[in-house]
Amino acid sequence: MLIHTVNEVREAVNSWKKENLTVGLVPTMGALHEGHLSLIKKAKETCDRVVVSDFVNPIQFGPSEDFDKYPRTLNEDMKLCDNEGVDIVFAPSADEMYQKGQRLSNDTLTYVCPPFFYVNTLCGKSRVGHFDGVCTVVLKLFNIVQPDYAFFGQKDAQQVIIIKKMVNDLNVPVKIIQCPIVREASGLALSSRNKYLSEDGKKDALVLSKILKNIKSCYDKGVTDVAALKETAYGFLNDKHDMEYLEIVDRDNLENKIKADDNSIALIALRVENVRLIDNIYLKD
Numbered sequence: 001m002l003i004h005t006v007n008e009v010r011e012a013v014n015s016w017k018k019e020n021l022t023v024g025l026v027p028t029m030g031a032l033h034e035g036h037l038s039l040i041k042k043a044k045e046t047c048d049r050v051v052v053s054d055f056v057n058p059i060q061f062g063p064s065e066d067f068d069k070y071p072r073t074l075n076e077d078m079k080l081c082d083n084e085g086v087d088i089v090f091a092p093s094a095d096e097m098y099q100k101g102q103r104l105s106n107d108t109l110t111y112v113c114p115p116f117f118y119v120n121t122l123c124g125k126s127r128v129g130h131f132d133g134v135c136t137v138v139l140k141l142f143n144i145v146q147p148d149y150a151f152f153g154q155k156d157a158q159q160v161i162i163i164k165k166m167v168n169d170l171n172v173p174v175k176i177i178q179c180p181i182v183r184e185a186s187g188l189a190l191s192s193r194n195k196y197l198s199e200d201g202k203k204d205a206l207v208l209s210k211i212l213k214n215i216k217s218c219y220d221k222g223v224t225d226v227a228a229l230k231e232t233a234y235g236f237l238n239d240k241h242d243m244e245y246l247e248i249v250d251r252d253n254l255e256n257k258i259k260a261d262d263n264s265i266a267l268i269a270l271r272v273e274n275v276r277l278i279d280n281i282y283l284k285d
């Protein structure tokens with residue numbers, strides 16, 4: 001069922017809660033692919049009822065980012081959700097989420113601001129304000145849907161860590177379930193932004209997973225020095241790759257490491273054909 005308003009979702013969820021049914025939320029910005037479907041499948045396995053939100057959230061995009069051109073494919077998304085047995089697709093307008101006429105800035109709107117230490121690193125360094133926008137919309141979705149469980153992909157590792165931190169710090173009664181990255185057979189991590197890449201670009205984009213896999217295999221062979229592990233990336237890069245960051249940090253709290261250990265995660269962001277791509281790998285599964 002497609003629903004556009006907060007009141008209608010609340011009504012449906014309230015009726016489920018009266019029957020003691022558990023509710024799962026899969027927050028998305030639409031343009032659904034197999035990665036999202038894996039979250040939906042996990043939600044279906046875990047919960048009695050599943051809501052997928054489909055909303056391109058304006059307040060998590062910077063002024064020079066791709067908000068206007070971000071793929072919007074609600075009809076296709078609906079079909080995929082129907083096939084998976086999703087109970088509600090919640091696709092609000094920006095006016096429904098943020099009140100018509102309201103200026104979307106933090107001098108007029110209440111924002112959730114995650115801790116500086118968690119945002120002033122990795123993606124947050126170049127995407128200033130991004131995680132404020134993400135946490136604000138995710139907390140709003142939690143308040144609207146009141147899910148027992150919410151499902152996020154490890155692909156956006158920093159996002160999940162920050163959302164878990166928000167849920168913990170603000171005592172939000174929801175259990176966050178993180179699901180593994182889904183990859184093409186080539187190794188490329190699925191992303192709605194892969195749609196921007198040409199066929200050649202997709203080949204060049206394999207560098208992300210190659211670098212990460214190589215770091216993991218060096219770690220498996222006993223290399224723990226973070227600088228040495230990061231150094232191994234340079235053999236894979238050429239002028240088609242515009243590196244933004246490659247870091248090895250703690251997978252729970254994003255703390256920098258000098259020596260990698262079994263709780264480390266390697267994360268990378270780089271541009272291919274001016275498309276910003278991210279990927280990551282746990283050094284120990």
Ligand code: PAF
Pocket residue numbers: 027028029055057060134137138156159
């Ligand atoms: O990961 C995403 O697609 C978005 O950041 C999210 C969590 C749906 C919030 O808009």
